[in-house]
Amino acid sequence: MGSLLSLADRFDRFARSVGKGAGWIILPLIFMIVFDVVTRKVDFIRLYFSDFAINYGYSVSTILQDLEWHLHGALLLLTFGFAYLMNAHVRVDIFRENLSRRGQAWFEFWALVVMAIPFLAMMLIYSWRFVALSYSQGEGSESMTGIPWRYVIKGFMVIGFAVVLMAALATLARVSAYLFGTPDQKVAAHRSLSIFAHEDPASRALEEARAETERAAHEALHGSQGGKG
Amino acid sequence: MWELIYDHLYEFIGAYMFLALALMLFTGMPVAFALGGVALIFGLLGIALDVLDFAVFFQVIQRIWGGDGSSGAIQNPILVSIPCFVFMGTMLERSRVAADLLHILTVMLKRVPGGLALSVTVMGTIMAATTGIIGASVVMMTLLALPTMLKQRYNAPLATGTLAASATLGILIPPSIMLVLMANLLAVSVGNLFIGAIIPGLLLSGLYFVFIIVACGLRPSLAPPLPEGAIRLRPSDHRNTLSFIAVSGGLVAIAALGQTAGLASWLNWPLAAFLGIFFAAMAIGRKEGDTLLGGILKGFVPPIFLIVLVLGSIFAGWATPTEAAGVGAFGSLILAAANGTLTGTVLRDVVHRTALTTAMIFFIFVGATAFSTIFRNVYGEDLIIALIEWLELGSWPLLFMLMFAVFILGFFFDWLEITLIILPVFAPVIKALAPDFAPHLGLDAPTSIADRQFVEAQVIYWFAMLVAINLQTSFLTPPFGFALFYMKGVAPSEVKMQEIYKGIIPFVILQVIGLLIVLEFPELALWLPSVMLE
Numbered sequence: 001m002g003s004l005l006s007l008a009d010r011f012d013r014f015a016r017s018v019g020k021g022a023g024w025i026i027l028p029l030i031f032m033i034v035f036d037v038v039t040r041k042v043d044f045i046r047l048y049f050s051d052f053a054i055n056y057g058y059s060v061s062t063i064l065q066d067l068e069w070h071l072h073g074a075l076l077l078l079t080f081g082f083a084y085l086m087n088a089h090v091r092v093d094i095f096r097e098n099l100s101r102r103g104q105a106w107f108e109f110w111a112l113v114v115m116a117i118p119f120l121a122m123m124l125i126y127s128w129r130f131v132a133l134s135y136s137q138g139e140g141s142e143s144m145t146g147i148p149w150r151y152v153i154k155g156f157m158v159i160g161f162a163v164v165l166m167a168a169l170a171t172l173a174r175v176s177a178y179l180f181g182t183p184d185q186k187v188a189a190h191r192s193l194s195i196f197a198h199e200d201p202a203s204r205a206l207e208e209a210r211a212e213t214e215r216a217a218h219e220a221l222h223g224s225q226g227g228k229g
Numbered sequence: 230m231w232e233l234i235y236d237h238l239y240e241f242i243g244a245y246m247f248l249a250l251a252l253m254l255f256t257g258m259p260v261a262f263a264l265g266g267v268a269l270i271f272g273l274l275g276i277a278l279d280v281l282d283f284a285v286f287f288q289v290i291q292r293i294w295g296g297d298g299s300s301g302a303i304q305n306p307i308l309v310s311i312p313c314f315v316f317m318g319t320m321l322e323r324s325r326v327a328a329d330l331l332h333i334l335t336v337m338l339k340r341v342p343g344g345l346a347l348s349v350t351v352m353g354t355i356m357a358a359t360t361g362i363i364g365a366s367v368v369m370m371t372l373l374a375l376p377t378m379l380k381q382r383y384n385a386p387l388a389t390g391t392l393a394a395s396a397t398l399g400i401l402i403p404p405s406i407m408l409v410l411m412a413n414l415l416a417v418s419v420g421n422l423f424i425g426a427i428i429p430g431l432l433l434s435g436l437y438f439v440f441i442i443v444a445c446g447l448r449p450s451l452a453p454p455l456p457e458g459a460i461r462l463r464p465s466d467h468r469n470t471l472s473f474i475a476v477s478g479g480l481v482a483i484a485a486l487g488q489t490a491g492l493a494s495w496l497n498w499p500l501a502a503f504l505g506i507f508f509a510a511m512a513i514g515r516k517e518g519d520t521l522l523g524g525i526l527k528g529f530v531p532p533i534f535l536i537v538l539v540l541g542s543i544f545a546g547w548a549t550p551t552e553a554a555g556v557g558a559f560g561s562l563i564l565a566a567a568n569g570t571l572t573g574t575v576l577r578d579v580v581h582r583t584a585l586t587t588a589m590i591f592f593i594f595v596g597a598t599a600f601s602t603i604f605r606n607v608y609g610e611d612l613i614i615a616l617i618e619w620l621e622l623g624s625w626p627l628l629f630m631l632m633f634a635v636f637i638l639g640f641f642f643d644w645l646e647i648t649l650i651i652l653p654v655f656a657p658v659i660k661a662l663a664p665d666f667a668p669h670l671g672l673d674a675p676t677s678i679a680d681r682q683f684v685e686a687q688v689i690y691w692f693a694m695l696v697a698i699n700l701q702t703s704f705l706t707p708p709f710g711f712a713l714f715y716m717k718g719v720a721p722s723e724v725k726m727q728e729i730y731k732g733i734i735p736f737v738i739l740q741v742i743g744l745l746i747v748l749e750f751p752e753l754a755l756w757l758p759s760v761m762l763e
């Protein structure tokens with residue numbers, strides 16, 4: 001269980017840094033749109049670009065417009081996992097918020113095992129086939145003058161779903177540690193989980209204090225031979 | 230026996246799918262997981278029953294991807310506007326724009342009964358025209374105005390109700406990400422839907438305004454007036470007023486001259502003058518500080534700048550909604566920089582929150598696409614149409630039933646789930662009934678196919694607007710109104726949840742009245758687009 005938790009931490013760190021990094025894509029996206037709008041209104045730049053299209057076979061405006069949705073796609077696909085770890089995905093909390101924290105953890109456990117992980121695995125497998133098909137066809141832009149290598153951006157689908165899957169697995173490991181682990185692991189898992197409803201600092205501190213007492217009681221009962229791994 | 234079960238499942242698998250989704254949603258797992266998991270399980274069930282084969286999962290991926298003018302999430306130039314609008318809204322909430330606006334409105338409305346509540350409504354309306362997202366704007370407006378209102382001994386239900394209703398106007402008044410998603414799902418023009426939403430949005434804010442004036446006029450104890458001298462402004466410096474007028478006048482004159490002197494192709498004169506006046510206003514507003522002139526310049530110029538930039542460029546046909554979103558996001562950066570609030574920490578926080586909101590929206594999009602693809606392939610939509618035919622309702626009772634269904638769903642779900650799951654199911658039904666509604670919209674019954682398409686498009690715009698108003702209400706309806714929860718999270722602790730619930734009731738009634746008005750007078754939604762897009 002301990003090594004599982006450290007693996008979860010590694011997955012978590014990876015998914016988080018991918019998501020945080022990908023978030024910055026919004027800035028080039030904005031600048032690119034502004035650049036595209038402005039240059040299309042300014043005559044001499046437009047003429048220069050149309051010469052470019054004649055000479056090299058690529059249209060700057062089409063490339064920019066393709067690039068806009070390429071960036072958009074990369075941005076959203078790479079942030080799915082990060083958002084799950086931050087508990088930013090919408091939940092219908094009507095009944096869940098009345099459950100104990102342990103009950104919520106059980107719900108999350110089954111949701112991950114039955115629904116989320118199979119679904120994400122399916123998405124991963126089929127998006128891989130999707131990319132493979134695109135690669136074998138040598139797919140490019142529909143407009144011929146846009147960005148070629150369509151399979152590159154399609155590949156982000158595979159990466160994106162792999163990252164969410166990692167976030168889901170990390171959460172599964174932590175939820176399991178919270179449910180089945182030793183008191184120590186329970187505290188560690190609870191600290192790194194953010195799936196619970198009503199997780200305000202006060203109730204979290206209370207919970208940690210309770211776990212601490214539980215651990216002390218556990219040690220008093222079983223002696224301090226250390227965790228069972 | 231087995232054959233019977235098999236036949237039953239074969240026929241009603243779509244119904245069970247919907248039922249399973251409802252159950253799974255209420256377990257409180259992330260909505261996208263519930264949608265995707267149900268899609269996978271019923272996809273496999275469909276394969277076991279020989280309704281589907283494994284190619285359907287490939288189709289799911291293709292539909293999530295988009296392309297070929299379809300409504301996917303990724304290869305879809307329209308939806309690029311969503312991250313940009315989210316960034317714009319989040320950035321604006323971190324700049325002081327709203328605070329400055331509220332300040333000057335309070336000064337101007339201090340003699341009117343319920344002046345503070347009215348200021349909040351006006352601020353909500355103006356800010357709504359600059360942001361398209363909700364969660365953060367409820368938090369921001371509550372933090373900004375609620376403590377002051379309570380200190381003035383405003384009735385707490387009135388104060389919280391006004392704040393919640395006004396802050397959620399942003400989802401309806403363009404630019405709004407909800408309208409972008411709706412246009413995408415209904416395959417209609419975003420610009421048209423944006424323009425159509427202006428009058429209904431203003432109508433609702435007008436209803437709030439009238440309600441507050443009447444309520445506070447009848448019972449002054451609800452909203453005690455500000456004491457004399459509560460807000461004291463320094464007198465304006467007349468030289469600054471004069472120099473602002475001189476600069477603006479000069480710029481307008483130069484622009485007019487440039488435009489007529491045959492230099493129009495060289496520079497976009499009106500735009501240049503507009504930008505010049507904006508920067509002059511910002512500079513003079515900062516120099517003036519806390520005076521009437523400074524307040525007006527700092528309060529009104531930034532939002533007007535953004536509204537002109539975003540809505541103006543869409544209406545004038547200079548930019549597509551996506552480009553307008555990018556330009557608006559850039560404008561919000563400029564505003565923050567001009568206000569001196571653009572620091573590294575703020576930028577990092579805004580980028581971070583934009584990423585989370587975008588991911589949240591599109592992850593549900595992914596799940597909903599998986600769900601609706603499988604649902605369609607197990608003939609779930611045919612099942613719904615059969616159910617509606619079996620009910621034998623006329624077209625009007627059916628429309629009322631759909632509206633009522635959306636309203637009730639709004640008690641439990643968010644606009645996002647309702648839009649993405651329900652709209653694709655309801656829209657074809659309404660489209661099929663379009664000729665029945667034609668006389669109500671002032672159109673002749675269609676005779677040719679082209680005619681019919683026009684009528685269908687008009688009916689869909691009207692229907693979209695009704696759903697949009699209805700969905701704004703979903704933020705406000707207890708027990709599960711998002712706006713109310715966000716508000717409770719940041720309100721001072723003496724405000725009880727019961728008071729928030731009590732305060733929202735009149736505004737929910739106003740929403741229903743607004744909905745009925747647009748239902749009765751479709752011109753409110755259809756007239757402006759028909760004029761603007763001639």
